[in-house]
Structure formats: structure tokens, C-alpha cells
Amino acid sequence: MTTKDIPKKNISNEEIRFTADVHSNLKRNPNFKKLSQDDILYFQSILPSNALTIESDSNQEELMAYNVDWLRIHRGKSKLVVKPKTTAQVSNIVKYCNEKKLAIVPQGGNTGLVGGSTPIFDEIIISTKNLNQIREFDPISSTLICDSGCILEILDDYLAERGHMMPLDIGSKGSCHIGGNVATNAGGVRYVRYxxxxxxxxxxxxxxxxxxxxxxxxxxxxxxxxxxxxQLFIGSEGTLGIITGVSILASRRHKAISVAVLGLNSFENVQNAFITSKEMLTEILSAFEFWDDKSLKMVKTHLDQSAKFPLDEYPFYALIETGGSNKDHDEEKLSEFLETVMEKGIVKNGIIAQDNTQMKSLWSIREGIPDAGMKAGSAYFYDISIPIPVMYKIVEDVISKLKNAGLYGKPVIDVHGFGHVGDGNLHMSIITESYSPKIINLVESCINEWTEKYKGSLSAEHGIGLMKSKILENSKPKVMVDIMRKMKYIFDPNGIMNPYKFFPYQKYEELKV
Amino acid sequence: MTTKDIPKKNISNEEIRFTADVHSNLKRNPNFKKLSQDDILYFQSILPSNALTIESDSNQEELMAYNVDWLRIHRGKSKLVVKPKTTAQVSNIVKYCNEKKLAIVPQGGNTGLVGGSTPIFDEIIISTKNLNQIREFDPISSTLICDSGCILEILDDYLAERGHMMPLDIGSKGSCHIGGNVATNAGGVRYVRYxxxxxxxxxxxxxxxxxxxxxxxxxxxxxxxxxxxxQLFIGSEGTLGIITGVSILASRRHKAISVAVLGLNSFENVQNAFITSKEMLTEILSAFEFWDDKSLKMVKTHLDQSAKFPLDEYPFYALIETGGSNKDHDEEKLSEFLETVMEKGIVKNGIIAQDNTQMKSLWSIREGIPDAGMKAGSAYFYDISIPIPVMYKIVEDVISKLKNAGLYGKPVIDVHGFGHVGDGNLHMSIITESYSPKIINLVESCINEWTEKYKGSLSAEHGIGLMKSKILENSKPKVMVDIMRKMKYIFDPNGIMNPYKFFPYQKYEELKV
Structure with a gap:
């Protein structure tokens, strides 16, 4: 269960990868006002000085951390970050921006993977990092109310002391904000249960x-x-408003947690193991994750995990987590499950973690894959919803097409498949020596074919942001996209909220109802 | 687990209770066209004759079943029921109605409790009863796609044969349609789990x-x-469109189900038993229902249940259902729970159902309360969301206020509290000798005070319909109601879809964006 810190310092221009290309079709919306000294004076009049980061010679690095996304693909040029501490302050800031037509990008933990939380041009960044108070928790109804800038892991720790847990868990929990989770409709590893x-x-x-x-x-x-x-704000990525407070239904924390890792010979057997787990572990199954052998090798190479993995080499691995109120019952169920899948030849080998340390170590393999990918080369991550039976066929097809085009091995170093079997949610990483439009076009046209054929989704849980704003129109029927445009226009007639994302800027004028 | 058939025949005018009063403030919207012979000819040209019920001397009773709601409070005067068999037919009907400005009321199983599914004046009724095909089920991902007119219980039986179950269960499952469930965002008895x-x-x-x-x-x-x-259509009660198809995530069917019934001395202990059940039965708790002693007496008197109830008299009763994958484990957990709550004095007596017949019999007490209420007199049902600690205080306060006003005993026969503890959802029935605005006003002003004070909801799961259209404006902040109005206008600028419901008719002209 790793945490990902956002890059706060020392991001050199060389590290920013292909900003220019991603942004090349976008022009700054001339309807937006440029930030003036008067605007800054206004913000200074309503906010304490430590709630503002204003561009100066001495704070380029600090500003860069807000302008660049976690993947270091996108870099905006914002000159002002405001960090309000109350909802009333957010309201005053936004009201002023709307009147002056100053564009805004709301930012939580800045851990998104589609360039939704960083500015494109000079949008003012409204960070939720100071909106970080837990407002109330009711243990009878299990309801938590908190500010949107609370960090997911801090909320989970708070609930742990009160016998409860957050109903979502994602790799970036150490720095992502609950408001950002809601705005991006975050999924994660326990979605299959909660x-x-x-x-x-x-x-x-x-x-x-x-x-x-x-x-x-x-x-x-x-x-x-x-x-x-x-419901409209859940998954709207800050394009309809800024979430400042969240009320969420917590779950009872499990008295017993068990983790097992399985070695399997085929993806078909990963699927069979999942079906059997649903049948035998029904009410205690909290996670069913998978990764391929190449993912494991990459983690072993680039993160310090090699000594910790207890299984031999298999083409596929699955991680199962169970959570329940009675340790003996859960262990009995999990052992019976393991016996069954091994007797049937579905699973070649499987072990149950012996203690908390081993549990964390097994989880860190799965959750370390994106980090390892970032270290292995120029990494591109895809996030696909597709029926479980064809999940891994996409990875095989991408590799085969890269081979045919003479791109596999070099410049493409490798392609990895991993993700959430229970949700039909495949993650695929393409590790290359350097960015190449040729590779990306080949990979994306292959993915498009599969998602179109099987009615899948090109963004299962990462959202649209900037990176996928081109796919929205093709992902949903025209009538739905038209309704979305109308919604956007009703909420944000000036288009100041997280512009250039979701709907391509060029068509904004068509939004009018 | 009773089924409720919609009244199909023999509804005399005397049985319709207070139509006039509920409708007295409403005037037919003169913008709507009146049904003409040409319109009927058009519908006859696009639909087979058995898909139409057109008013004639011989079919008054048949038409009445569609015009009157389950509570027999509301009666419309529709002269035409269309029963399309395909989505394309629904589309053709609605397109025509929109062009001609003929008002429509969509109708599923007509089991709603707020007058949302019956016409007010001469709206054309579009019944989903012939949209009754199951389209596909995928056991790997547990997803079911079906027409909106499928009956909930039939879907659950279909899934039972495939090791699955519907994730919702309500008293009217024998006749309600899944499309109506979605349109009204139905809750029910297993909401606490699913x-x-x-x-x-x-x-x-x-x-x-x-x-x-x-x-x-x-x-x-x-x-x-x-x-x-x-998400917008879930709970929109047919005011934004007609749901014709539904894709829903089914749950694994439990291999083991247990039901226990508890006798308790106070509502505080009902709450304590619930808290303990969440802690000890966490992952297998499927339902936690309660009712008071008067509810039980009413069921014993008016339904044939007296011999079947196994506990002595207590002020309160609770019903717990568990579902899991291992019968021994579940029974062990449930027995330990019972021992604990009885040792602590939370529960005075409790028994676990010995077989399927006894389980059904215990459930039929809880689910029989509305039916018994309908037989006991003129029954009015309230559906309140409120924090669990004050749930039953409302019932006590209503009784005390009725006593002070000299109305309790006669004409108010009794007041009952029952419902879904786990969801903080109280149902309250007021049984009177006959309808009286004085009683209703007293009861409703009392409920309003409580929900206002504790930020509750005046419609937890029944919806707005016609009966509660007056409360919408006070239930949500003005800014939210304004957004709702705009949504309605965007989807339905002519206002033909289930008019007079949700938003009071008088203000429809203000909907324009």
C-alpha cells in the first residue's frame, strides 16, 4: 500500500515530456481575462498571505509543482495558486473569477492521470489543500462529513480509530484528496466489494x-x-463546480483481513479463479487483482521488491483480499477456496500471507506497477473497461501489432497488463525509450478497435481530463454528449471552470441551450 | 414476502377516498391537446389492437385499474392506455405525443404510494407491462439487461436459477416493474446491504x-x-423520459439465509441491537427491520398471521436477516450475536427461524403491515428519513399531539411505527375512520418539525409524485430546486412527461432556462 507524493521540487524542463504535442491543437480562449495586478490585490484582500502563491523569481519551483501533473506530461503556465481554508473563501474567489472571466482549474492532490488537475495556459489554480477539516462522524449511521481537501489515507486512519474504513482505496491514497476522488469518480482496488x-x-x-x-x-x-x-458532480472533474465538502457512507472496518497470492498459467484461469472466488468467498471478497509476469519483473527491477515475492515464475498472478468479522471463518473459507482451485488445476500455486508485513509486501507489488513503469522509461498508462473474457487479449494484440511494425523491443521496451479483474478494468502500460506519436497512434487505434467491438470504455476510472477529451464524442451516443454540453452550459455559461478539459475548447460556443 | 396485485376490477367510486381534495388546487394545463379520434386512429395504425385500451362502455372497469393508484387515493380520467411491446413503439408514441402536445403518464406496476403513476386528468397512460423480455445475463460479470416492464420477482426467480439475486427487494415485488423501481429509486428491505x-x-x-x-x-x-x-433518471419518476431498458448489477445468491426475530423493551434497545449487529454480523447482515407492538396486533387482527408469531408481547420487535456462503459460519455468528445481546439485556427474547416456512412467516409480519393498515381503516403512510436515535420519537410525538387534540382513539384508530432501522427510514401509518384534513394537517406539521430539526427527508424512498409535490420546494435549497427545474426544461420543454407531479403545475412556465 504505497503512497505517491506529488512532485514538489526539482522538476526540470527536460523531465516534462510532451506538453507541446498534447497542447498543440489548443488555443487560449481569448474570452478569458488575463490576470492583472488588480486581481492579485483583490485576492490578497480576501485571503491571508500564506494562502497565495504568486509568481516571483524565487518561487518558480513551488509554482511548477502545481503546474505539472503526476505523469509529467502536462505543464500549465499558471501564475497564481490560491489555497482557501473555508467554503466561503472558495465562494468569494469563484464569484470574482466568474465576474471577471478569469479561468480556474480546481486541484486536489494532483495525482490524476489524464491531465485534468493542472492548468493548460494561465488558469488560476484553486487548491483544496487547506480545506482539510473532518467535520463530523456518526458511528451509528456510519456517516462521515469532511472538507474536500482531506487526504484519503488520513480519513481512513481517522475512521480506523472508530472501527470504520473508507469505502474506497487507491494507490495514491497518501496524497490524493477526497474531493478529487469524488470529482474523478475514483474506483480503486476494493471497488469489487464497496x-x-x-x-x-x-x-x-x-x-x-x-x-x-x-x-x-x-x-x-x-x-x-x-x-x-x-450525482452530476461525481465524475465531472471540476467542470461544473468545486467540491468543498463531502458526506460519505463509511464501512465497518474488518476485524480480520487475509491476503492470498496465486500463480496461474493463463488469463483464462485468472478468470476461472475469479468466478470461483465469487462463489466461495462471496461476502468476504474485498479485492481480486491481477498482473502479468512482465509487470512483476519490472517491479523487481525498478523497485526494491525482489526478495519479497514468495512465488516462482508464472505467466499470471492474482491477489485476493478478504475481509470479515471472524478470522477463523475467513481463513477456513480462503483455505477451502485455495484447495478447490489447486485441485481443479485452475491455480498452479498459491500462498496466504502469514502476517501484516507480508500482506503489505504483496500489495506493494500490485500497487508498485505504475511507479516501476515511470522508472523503466517513458510510460503511458491505459485504463480500459472491457468484458473480463477478452481483457488480456488486448495486451496480446497490442504486442503483436507492435512486433509486426518492428517497434517491439526497441523503441517500445515492454507492454504490461494488470488491473482489477472483478471490475473488468484492465490497466496497460507501454514503456518506451522516448515519446513517439507513431507508437501511441498504433496502440490507441488497437485499443479503440477492442473497446468499440466489445462496448468497452476508454476510461474506466481515470476520467477524461485533457488527455482523453478527444474520445468523449465517440464514447457515448450523440444524444448523451449533447445533454452533457447542455449541463455544462447551464452550470457554467462563461466556461471558466476547468476549461479545455472534457469538451474540446473549440466547440464551447455550441454549448448554448 | 407477500405480493401485492394492483386492483384490476371492481373499484367502486365509494372506494376512491379523497381524490377531489388532493386535486383541488390543480387545473388541467390548457396547453395540452385533448385526445381526438385522429389521435386514436394514429395509435391504432402503429400498435396492434391488444396494445390499446380505449374508453368504451364495456371497459370502464379495465380502464379504472390504470386510472386509480394502489392506495386508492388518486383517480385520473384517462381515456387511453397504450401498451407498447418494443422501445421503437414507445419512441413513436412519445414522438407523436410531443408533436401534438398530448400529455403522458408512464406506468409500471402501479404500486407507487405517492400518486406518481396515475393520471390526474386525461393524460395518455403508457404502460410498460408488455415490455417484459429479459435481454441477457452474464454470469461472469453478474450483469442483467432486461426490459423495464419485467416484474421484480420474475427477474429474481430468473437470477435464482443462475446463482444470483436482484440487489433490491420490496414488498410489492410480485407486481412492481423494474423500470418503476428505477424511476422511483426504490429502496426496500435489503438496502442496508446492497x-x-x-x-x-x-x-x-x-x-x-x-x-x-x-x-x-x-x-x-x-x-x-x-x-x-x-443517474438523473434514477428517481425522476417519469418526468424526464420513459425508461424502456435496464442494466443492473446482480448479487451472488446466498447459499445460506437465516432470519431471527427479537423482542425488545425500548426503541433505544432496537438501536443498540442494530449497532451490535453491524459489529458482529458485519458482512452477512442483509436486513434489520423493526415494528412496534401495535403493528403486530394490527397484522394479527387483519391478516391471517396470529398463529404464526413465536414471541410473547414486547413493545418492539426487530427482524434480522443474514446471508452468506457458509451456513455453519453464519449460524455461529448469529447465535453469538443473540447470546451477546441477550446477556447484555438489550434483547429480551429472540428466536432463529427453524426453516424456510418460518422465515417467510416472519417476513410476512413485517411486509404485511401496509396491507393490514389498508384493511384496518383509512390508512395514510408516511416515509421519513431521520437519524436513527430519534426515529421512533416522531411516532410518540404524533400520538401525543393527537391525544392533546382529542383525536386519538376516535377518529384516529391508531398510529404505527415500523421500517428500515439500518437506513434510518421510518414508516408510520395513521389509521383513521375516515379522511380528515384536520388529522392530516396535524400529523404533517408534526413530521415537518422533526425532519426540519434533524435534517431529515419527507420522502425517504417513496418519491414525490403528486402527493408530495408541495414539499419539494422546502426539502432542498432553492439553488438545487432551480437546477432541477432547468433539468426538467432541458429534457421536456413541452412539459408532457408526467405533468402535475414533482414540480407544481402552476410554476411550469417559470422552468425556462
């Missing part, structure tokens, strides 16, 4: 693009009075 | 008010491409 944030978010407080505070911080599990407006 | 339809609905097919078919029948568990538009 499901979507659309089900567990009970209420939101949102500052709308005109500065109005929408207070819907309900803790009610059931409330059928009117359309469920808060 | 959560909201906002989390389990994966995709919808909807005919929009202009006849356009919105095809979003995805079976993907994760898909973060764009705003999650389908």
Missing part, C-alpha cells in the same frame, strides 16, 4: 461557477425528494 | 420526451467518460 461512489456519496457541498454555495451535505442514506443533482 | 440503485444500475435505455431513444445500456462496472447522465 462499489461506486455514486452509491456511497450521501451528500456534497459544491461552489458553483457563479460562486453560489450548493449545500447538500446530507447524511441520509435514503432521500427521494427530487432529482439527485449531486 | 445499497442504492445509484450504485447498482449500470445502464439505462430511455425514451426522451421528444421520442429520441437514449441508448446507454452499458454493462460496464466502471466507465468514467463524461457526466453520468443515467
Amino acid at each position: 462499489g461506486s461512489l455514486h452509491g456511497t456519496i450521501l451528500g456534497l457541498e459544491v461552489v458553483l461557477p457563479d460562486g453560489t454555495i450548493l449545500d447538500n451535505l446530507s447524511t441520509l442514506r435514503k432521500d427521494n425528494t427530487g432529482y439527485d443533482i449531486k | 445499497g442504492s440503485l445509484h450504485g447498482t444500475i449500470l445502464g439505462l435505455e430511455v425514451v426522451l420526451p421528444d421520442g429520441t431513444i437514449l441508448d446507454n445500456l452499458s454493462t460496464l462496472r466502471k466507465d468514467n467518460t463524461g457526466y453520468d447522465i443515467k
Whole structure:
């Protein structure tokens, strides 16, 4: 269970990879005002000085950390970061920006993977990092209310002391903000059990693009009075407003947790093991993850994990986590499951973690794959929803097409498949020596073919951001995209909220209802 | 687990209770066209004759079943019921209605409790009863796609044969349609475990008010491409479109189910038993229901249940259901739980059902309360979300206020509290000798005080419909209601879809964006 810190310092220009290419089709929207000294004076009048980062000779590095995304693909040129501490401050900032037509990008932990949380041009960055108070927790109804800038892991630790846990868990939990999780509809490794944030978010407080505070911080599990407006903000990536408060249904923390890792000879058997786990571990199954042999090798090479992995080499590995209220019962179920899948020849070998340290070590293999990829070369990550039976066929097809084009080996170093079997959510990383449009085009056209054929999704859990804004129009029927445009226009007629993302800028003028 | 058949025949005018009063403030929207012979000829040209019920001397009773709601409070005057068999037929009907400005009311199983599924004036009824095909089921990903007119219990039986179950279960499952469940965001008795339809609905097919078919029948568990538009239709009660197809995530069916019933001396102990059950039965707890002694007496008197209840008299009863993959484990957990709560004095007596017949018999007590209420007198049902600690205080306060006003005993026969403890969802029934605005006003002002004070909801799971359209404006902040109005206008500029519901008719002209 690793944590990912956002790069705060020492990002050199050389490390930023292909900003120019990604941004080349975009032009700054001339309707947006440029930041002036008067604007800065205004923000200084409503915020304490430590809530502002204003461009100067001495703070280029500090500003860079907000302008560059985690993947170091995108770099904006914002000259101002505001870090409000209250919802009222957010409201005042946004109201002013809307009146002046100053564009805004809301930013949480800046751990997104699609360039949604960094500016493209000179948008003002509104960071939620100082909105970090836990407001209340009710252990009877298991409801937590907190500011949107609370870090996921801190919330989970807080709940742990109260016998509860957050209903989501993702690799970046050490730095991502709950508001960002909601804004991007984060999925993660325990989704197979606790499901979507659309089900567990009970209420939101949102500052709308005109500065109005929408207070819907309900803790009610059931409330059928009117359309469920808060659902629109879940996954809207800051394009409809800035989430400032979150009410979420926590889960009881498990008294017993077990982790097993399996070695398997084929992806078909990964699938068979998953089906059997659903049948035999039903109510205690918390995670079913997989990775291929090349992913493991990469983690062993680039992270300090080689000594810790207890299985021999197999083409595929699966990690199963169970959580329940009775350790003996859970262990009995898990042992019976392992016996069954090994007797049937589905699993070649499997071990149950002996202690907490080994559990963490096994998880760190799975969660270390993106980090290892970033160290192995220029890494590109894909995030695909597709029916489970064909999940890994995409990886095989991409490799075969790269081979045919003479690109595999060099400049493409390797292609890895891993991800959330239980959700039909494949992650694929392409590690190259350096960025090449030729490789990306080949890979993406291959992925498009598969998702089109099997009605999959080109963004299972990472969102649209800037990087995938071209796919939105082809991912959903025109009638749905038209409705989305209308929504955007209703909430944000000036288009100041996270511009250039989601809907390509060029068509913004068409949004009018 | 009773089934409720919609009243199909023999509804006399005397049985309809207070139609006039509920409708007295409403006037037919003069913008709507009246049904003409030409319209009927058109519908006859696009639909087979058995898909139409047109008013005639001989079919008054048949038409009445569609015009009157389950509670027999609301009666419309529709002269035409259309029963399309395909989405294309629904689309053609709606397109025509929109062009001609003929108002529509979509109707599923007509089991709603707020007058949302019956016409007010002469709206054309579009029944989903012939949209009843199961389209596909994938046992690997546990996803079911079906027409919206499929009956909930039939879907659950279909899934039972395939090792799965529907993630919701409500008293009216024998006649309610899954499309109606989605349109009203139905909750029910297993919500505490499987959560909201906002989390389990994966995709919808909807005919929009202009006849356009919105095809979003995805079976993907994760898909973060764009705003999650389908969420808007969940709980929109047919005011934004007609749901024709549903994709839903099924759950694994439990190999073992246990039911226990508890006798308790106070509501505080009901709450304590619930807290302990969450702690000790965590992952296998499927339902935690309660009812008071008067509810039990009413069921014993009016339904044939008296011989079947195994406990002596206590002020409160709770029903616990567990479901899991290992019968021995579950029984051990449940026995330990019972020992604990009885040792601590939380529960005075408790028994575990010995067989399937006794389980059903215990459930039929809880699920029989509304039916018994309908037989006991003129029954009014309330559906309140409120923090668990104050749930039953509302019932006590209502009784005390009725006593002070000299109304308790006669004309109010009794007041009962029951419902879903785990969701903080109280149902309260007021049984009277006959309808009286004085009683209703007293009861409702009392409920309003409590929900306002504790940020509760006046409609936890029943929706708004006609009956609660007055509360919407006070239930949510103005900014949210304004957004709802704009949504309605975007989807349905002519206002033909289930008019007079949700938003009071008088203000429809203000909807324009």
C-alpha cells in the first residue's frame, strides 16, 4: 500500500515530456481575462498571505509543482495558486473569477492521470489543500462529513480509530484528496466489494461557477425528494463546480483481513479463479487483482521488491483480499477456496500471507506497477473497461501489432497488463525509450478497435481530463454528449471552470441551450 | 414476502377516498391537446389492437385499474392506455405525443404510494407491462439487461436459477416493474446491504420526451467518460423520459439465509441491537427491520398471521436477516450475536427461524403491515428519513399531539411505527375512520418539525409524485430546486412527461432556462 507524493521540487524542463504535442491543437480562449495586478490585490484582500502563491523569481519551483501533473506530461503556465481554508473563501474567489472571466482549474492532490488537475495556459489554480477539516462522524449511521481537501489515507486512519474504513482505496491514497476522488469518480482496488461512489456519496457541498454555495451535505442514506443533482458532480472533474465538502457512507472496518497470492498459467484461469472466488468467498471478497509476469519483473527491477515475492515464475498472478468479522471463518473459507482451485488445476500455486508485513509486501507489488513503469522509461498508462473474457487479449494484440511494425523491443521496451479483474478494468502500460506519436497512434487505434467491438470504455476510472477529451464524442451516443454540453452550459455559461478539459475548447460556443 | 396485485376490477367510486381534495388546487394545463379520434386512429395504425385500451362502455372497469393508484387515493380520467411491446413503439408514441402536445403518464406496476403513476386528468397512460423480455445475463460479470416492464420477482426467480439475486427487494415485488423501481429509486428491505440503485444500475435505455431513444445500456462496472447522465433518471419518476431498458448489477445468491426475530423493551434497545449487529454480523447482515407492538396486533387482527408469531408481547420487535456462503459460519455468528445481546439485556427474547416456512412467516409480519393498515381503516403512510436515535420519537410525538387534540382513539384508530432501522427510514401509518384534513394537517406539521430539526427527508424512498409535490420546494435549497427545474426544461420543454407531479403545475412556465 504505497503512497505517491506529488512532485514538489526539482522538476526540470527536460523531465516534462510532451506538453507541446498534447497542447498543440489548443488555443487560449481569448474570452478569458488575463490576470492583472488588480486581481492579485483583490485576492490578497480576501485571503491571508500564506494562502497565495504568486509568481516571483524565487518561487518558480513551488509554482511548477502545481503546474505539472503526476505523469509529467502536462505543464500549465499558471501564475497564481490560491489555497482557501473555508467554503466561503472558495465562494468569494469563484464569484470574482466568474465576474471577471478569469479561468480556474480546481486541484486536489494532483495525482490524476489524464491531465485534468493542472492548468493548460494561465488558469488560476484553486487548491483544496487547506480545506482539510473532518467535520463530523456518526458511528451509528456510519456517516462521515469532511472538507474536500482531506487526504484519503488520513480519513481512513481517522475512521480506523472508530472501527470504520473508507469505502474506497487507491494507490495514491497518501496524497490524493477526497474531493478529487469524488470529482474523478475514483474506483480503486476494493471497488469489487464497496462499489461506486455514486452509491456511497450521501451528500456534497459544491461552489458553483457563479460562486453560489450548493449545500447538500446530507447524511441520509435514503432521500427521494427530487432529482439527485449531486450525482452530476461525481465524475465531472471540476467542470461544473468545486467540491468543498463531502458526506460519505463509511464501512465497518474488518476485524480480520487475509491476503492470498496465486500463480496461474493463463488469463483464462485468472478468470476461472475469479468466478470461483465469487462463489466461495462471496461476502468476504474485498479485492481480486491481477498482473502479468512482465509487470512483476519490472517491479523487481525498478523497485526494491525482489526478495519479497514468495512465488516462482508464472505467466499470471492474482491477489485476493478478504475481509470479515471472524478470522477463523475467513481463513477456513480462503483455505477451502485455495484447495478447490489447486485441485481443479485452475491455480498452479498459491500462498496466504502469514502476517501484516507480508500482506503489505504483496500489495506493494500490485500497487508498485505504475511507479516501476515511470522508472523503466517513458510510460503511458491505459485504463480500459472491457468484458473480463477478452481483457488480456488486448495486451496480446497490442504486442503483436507492435512486433509486426518492428517497434517491439526497441523503441517500445515492454507492454504490461494488470488491473482489477472483478471490475473488468484492465490497466496497460507501454514503456518506451522516448515519446513517439507513431507508437501511441498504433496502440490507441488497437485499443479503440477492442473497446468499440466489445462496448468497452476508454476510461474506466481515470476520467477524461485533457488527455482523453478527444474520445468523449465517440464514447457515448450523440444524444448523451449533447445533454452533457447542455449541463455544462447551464452550470457554467462563461466556461471558466476547468476549461479545455472534457469538451474540446473549440466547440464551447455550441454549448448554448 | 407477500405480493401485492394492483386492483384490476371492481373499484367502486365509494372506494376512491379523497381524490377531489388532493386535486383541488390543480387545473388541467390548457396547453395540452385533448385526445381526438385522429389521435386514436394514429395509435391504432402503429400498435396492434391488444396494445390499446380505449374508453368504451364495456371497459370502464379495465380502464379504472390504470386510472386509480394502489392506495386508492388518486383517480385520473384517462381515456387511453397504450401498451407498447418494443422501445421503437414507445419512441413513436412519445414522438407523436410531443408533436401534438398530448400529455403522458408512464406506468409500471402501479404500486407507487405517492400518486406518481396515475393520471390526474386525461393524460395518455403508457404502460410498460408488455415490455417484459429479459435481454441477457452474464454470469461472469453478474450483469442483467432486461426490459423495464419485467416484474421484480420474475427477474429474481430468473437470477435464482443462475446463482444470483436482484440487489433490491420490496414488498410489492410480485407486481412492481423494474423500470418503476428505477424511476422511483426504490429502496426496500435489503438496502442496508446492497445499497442504492445509484450504485447498482449500470445502464439505462430511455425514451426522451421528444421520442429520441437514449441508448446507454452499458454493462460496464466502471466507465468514467463524461457526466453520468443515467443517474438523473434514477428517481425522476417519469418526468424526464420513459425508461424502456435496464442494466443492473446482480448479487451472488446466498447459499445460506437465516432470519431471527427479537423482542425488545425500548426503541433505544432496537438501536443498540442494530449497532451490535453491524459489529458482529458485519458482512452477512442483509436486513434489520423493526415494528412496534401495535403493528403486530394490527397484522394479527387483519391478516391471517396470529398463529404464526413465536414471541410473547414486547413493545418492539426487530427482524434480522443474514446471508452468506457458509451456513455453519453464519449460524455461529448469529447465535453469538443473540447470546451477546441477550446477556447484555438489550434483547429480551429472540428466536432463529427453524426453516424456510418460518422465515417467510416472519417476513410476512413485517411486509404485511401496509396491507393490514389498508384493511384496518383509512390508512395514510408516511416515509421519513431521520437519524436513527430519534426515529421512533416522531411516532410518540404524533400520538401525543393527537391525544392533546382529542383525536386519538376516535377518529384516529391508531398510529404505527415500523421500517428500515439500518437506513434510518421510518414508516408510520395513521389509521383513521375516515379522511380528515384536520388529522392530516396535524400529523404533517408534526413530521415537518422533526425532519426540519434533524435534517431529515419527507420522502425517504417513496418519491414525490403528486402527493408530495408541495414539499419539494422546502426539502432542498432553492439553488438545487432551480437546477432541477432547468433539468426538467432541458429534457421536456413541452412539459408532457408526467405533468402535475414533482414540480407544481402552476410554476411550469417559470422552468425556462
